[in-house]
Structures are given as structure tokens and as C-alpha cells.
Amino acid sequence: MPGAADILSDPEINQAYEDVRDDKSQTTWLVLKYASATSDNLALSSTGSGDIAEMTETLGEDEAAYAYVRVKLGNDEYSERVKFVFVVWQGPQTKVMRKAKMSFQSGQVKQVLRSYAVEVQTGDKRDLEGEAVTLKLRRAMGANYDRQGTSY
Template identity: 50%
Template sequence: MSGIDSPEILTAYDAVRSDKDETNWLLISYASATGNQMVLSKTGTGGLAELAEELDNSQVQYAYVRVEYANDAESKRVKFALVVWIGENTKVMRKARVSIEAGAVKKVLSHYSVQVDADDKRDLNEADIVTRLRKAGGADYNGGRG
């Protein structure tokens, strides 16, 4: 059991998905340097920029983030992204297990439009992710302009 379906993680996931909660991201980390036990390490309300500040260069972490953007002048869209973070100083064996362990994460954090594989905090640029979400979301009322 990896802990990915713990009550804390499930509650945070529901909060990020809720229109009535200000929480717009959650971060899951490994409980220790070895093993596959995962824990909810943090949640926040400051979007991608705040989330990026919490990422650890020596870890693999998984984040789930709510992204809101203007669909057109009158409406907003809400989409979700799954972030698979592999810090540049992560140990080789931990990196090697990402493809297996990410599958368990995806089963629990299952509703997302794009997956962002990141190893640099600049990979979490909001404009770039909104562009990806627009492409994944079908209709683009801005003619493809971010």
C-alpha cells in the first residue's frame, strides 16, 4: 500500500476539484528516501507559481492543480493538470520507479486534462500550461492564441 489513497490525499483532491474551496493545488511526496509510501505534503491557494516554490529538487513528487483561464470575454474555464516532478538531484533508483508509481497516482488523481512532466520549475509556466489545456480542451475561442 503506497498511501496514495489515504483520507488526507482524497480530501485534498476533492478540495482542489471543488468550486467552493479556495485550495487549488496539492503536493504528494514520498514519506522517506526509500520505499513507496506517499503522503500529502502540502496544499495551497496560490496556483502554479506557489506550487513551483514547494517542489524539491532532490525528490519525485506528484502535484494536482486547478487552472482557471478566460475562455473568452464572458466566460472562464476550469481545467486540471497532473504534474509529475522529477527533481534534478533525485536518486537514480527513485527516478527508475516513476513510471510504475505514477500509475497508482493517476488512478487516484484521475480527472485531469494534461500531464506535465517537469524537472525544472520553469516547466510550470502558467501561460504554457494554459496553452496545453486549451489544445486538450477542444474548442479554442481565442484562435489558438494563448
């Protein structure tokens, strides 16, 4: 089986990862998709400067992809924190063999997209809605003193 360096050989991937992590960069997310239906190599598919909803629009029902997203959390400008989300996307119509390979390959992708607060593995775009992701992040952070509008 090829290693992380093989399937993630596109130099744009590392640059996009650094951009998402950099607070001075406008880039807030990236999406990696397979180069073709039969390839195990990943390529940088897209990047953007919007929120997770913007990123989610790039995910197809028959696609497998990985995404990395910067999310700001906080009750006001003074308590704002930046967290990162790693997404493993398997659209509902993704082929079975691709899904099987992803269970192994996601570990390789994590060697490159390595710093994140939560991982979301899904084939349902509702799991990637802002409120759902914010709730996962808040739970991962531990103490939550802002219980408005959330149920535990």
C-alpha cells in the same frame, strides 16, 4: 509491488483531492511527496490556495513528487472554464532509482488523482510556468479562438 491503496493510504490525500476539485473550496492545489528517501509510500506534503507558481515553489531540486492543480482559463468571466493538471515532478537531482520506480507508481497515483485535462512530466520548473501550462491546456481543449500572444 504494493498497490495504489498501499502507497496512497494517507486519508488526507483523498480529502485534499476532493477539495481541489470543489469550486467552493479555497484549495487549488496539492502536492504528494514520498514519506522518506527509501519509502514508496506517499503523503500529502502541502496544499494551497494560490496559482501553479505557488505550488511549484514547494518542489525541490532533489525531490520526486506528484501535484494536482486547478487552473482557470477564459477570456472573461463568462467564458471561464476550470481545468485540472496532473504533474509528475522529478527534480534534476532526483536519484535514478526513484525515477525508475515513479514510472510504475505514477499509474497508481492516477487511480486516485484521476480527473485531469493534461499531464506534465518534468524536472524543469519552466515547464510549470503559468503560460506554458495554459498553452498545454488550450491545445488539449481543441479550438482556440483567442490567439492573442500565442504562437502555434
